[in-house]
Amino acid sequence: MMVGSLARSLAAPSVGSAGTQAQDASAMTAADGVVTEADGAMPVGASAFDEQHPGIVNLDPDLLRALRDAASDAREDGVEFVVNSGWRSPDYQQQLLRDAVDEYGSEEEAARWVATAETSAHVAGSAVDVGSYDATDWLSEHGAGYGLCPIYDNEPWHFELHPEAIDQGCPAKYFDPTEDPRMQQ
Structure with a gap:
């Protein structure tokens, strides 16, 4: 999940008010120093087929396989x-959370x-x-067939693997993460 203009520019696609796709990982600092690609900060234009970037190769293998299958099929439709x-x-995520608290003024709103x-x-x-309007739209329309589901109404670019969606369709989305019981720890 992302927040703020800087954080959104690092990882969120250009969707609605999500900011731009310009990404500047060197501008963010984590508790132990600069957030780098080793922390999962993505370079501009990162592909699902990247074989070296930690933000890609450290994904759950089933999620990565589904993402790559979807990306291959989307490519046939002219969508990258x-x-x-x-x-x-964890350090990168905590930095994003600190930035969100600074931007929104409270932990409750940042959540x-x-x-x-x-x-x-x-x-x-x-x-x-997933970035670009075309890719987000394509995955929103076809993602269930790969088990890839949008989770939050306020983050249309955020997808998670739900293998049961292949047969049953994606589960209902939460308005935002504060409604997601997994976030209640």
């Missing part, structure tokens, strides 16, 4: 997936956009933020 965020280190390191699906490697 860009991965704006995947796996993140609408950023999970703790302990509850983040990104830290667990079980979430991916």
